[in-house]
Amino acid sequence: MASPRVMSGIRVTGPLHIGNYWGAFRNWLSLQKDYECYFGVMDWHGMTTAYRKSEEIAPWTREMYAEILAWGLDPEKNTVFVQSQVHEHIELFMIFANLTPMGWLERVTTWKDAEEEAKQNDTHNLGRFAYPVLQSADIAIYRGEKVPVGQDQVAHLEISREIIRRFNNVYKAKLPEPQALLTNVPSLPGLDGRKMSKSYGNTLLLTEPDEKTLRKKVNMMLTDPQRARRENPGNPEICPVYSYHKLYSSAEDVEWAATGCRTAGIGCGDCKGRLAQNIENLTKEPREQKKALLADSKKLQGLMDVGNEKARKEARKTLEIVRSCMKW
Numbered sequence: 001m002a003s004p005r006v007m008s009g010i011r012v013t014g015p016l017h018i019g020n021y022w023g024a025f026r027n028w029l030s031l032q033k034d035y036e037c038y039f040g041v042m043d044w045h046g047m048t049t050a051y052r053k054s055e056e057i058a059p060w061t062r063e064m065y066a067e068i069l070a071w072g073l074d075p076e077k078n079t080v081f082v083q084s085q086v087h088e089h090i091e092l093f094m095i096f097a098n099l100t101p102m103g104w105l106e107r108v109t110t111w112k113d114a115e116e117e118a119k120q121n122d123t124h125n126l127g128r129f130a131y132p133v134l135q136s137a138d139i140a141i142y143r144g145e146k147v148p149v150g151q152d153q154v155a156h157l158e159i160s161r162e163i164i165r166r167f168n169n170v171y172k173a174k175l176p177e178p179q180a181l182l183t184n185v186p187s188l189p190g191l192d193g194r195k196m197s198k199s200y201g202n203t204l205l206l207t208e209p210d211e212k213t214l215r216k217k218v219n220m221m222l223t224d225p226q227r228a229r230r231e232n233p234g235n236p237e238i239c240p241v242y243s244y245h246k247l248y249s250s251a252e253d254v255e256w257a258a259t260g261c262r263t264a265g266i267g268c269g270d271c272k273g274r275l276a277q278n279i280e281n282l283t284k285e286p287r288e289q290k291k292a293l294l295a296d297s298k299k300l301q302g303l304m305d306v307g308n309e310k311a312r313k314e315a316r317k318t319l320e321i322v323r324s325c326m327k328w
């Protein structure tokens, strides 16, 4: 029996940071073993907020594509595409836009939460407002059956299910209503202990340009403020460095950091140094592979072309089904 089809995408907003990795991309690497997967580099979604920096979208897209392959996403086993290069996404978006009541979008909590910020930074626009409609088209265009999401995103998927259900009801169609594939998303603070966000400038990139930059950023990290001196015991549970150890370090190193912190057996410099080394061990090879891929633009373009064409083929099939149901 064929495995269910998974669809997932990452919005293009600049280089991937470790929040993207632990929140979404790491799951892709395991899902590819068990499912038929469509993975998208979502540049249209990036454009909704970065439309004034449109010249940055193409280099960011290439970088993200190179990065996800460098980390082990298999472009032969999966379909890895660039959203804007598969025009069928937008065609299905328009079809869905016509049958999506405005009220559904007005009720989306992420929109309500982001509205003030959107007004302030000039992104209070139709594209951003209609984001869930495009997201529904992104899934349905590949007849996606499973969408990996964290528990806090299940509600976001619900509107896609409603839009697709409405299409099916109106046109007597049978597009799959996507199911959530629940994934574990660890909470990860930014370098300064606040929520990780590009706008706070507190992110660690998935692959920093080099080891020196990585160490510099880890050294800047906030620690337990009560541990002002080396001889003061600390509380690792409130320290972002320790949160990162739990993700990047071996069980022995996590224990070493926790005990050393509580007993003042280690200093914060030692603790950060060990963390930086563990991150470096994990990221060194993908960083080099990403660089090599970006340096060979012909090879990278070739891989993107093949992925986009594979995606288009499936997307065209869906549109044929859609138009036939619509008798259009």
Ligand code: SF4
Pocket: 223, 224, 227, 234, 235, 236, 239, 240, 241, 242, 257, 260, 261, 262, 266, 267, 268, 269, 271, 272
């Ligand atoms: S020793 Fe490590 S866990 Fe403890 S406060 Fe310093 S950096 Fe944080």
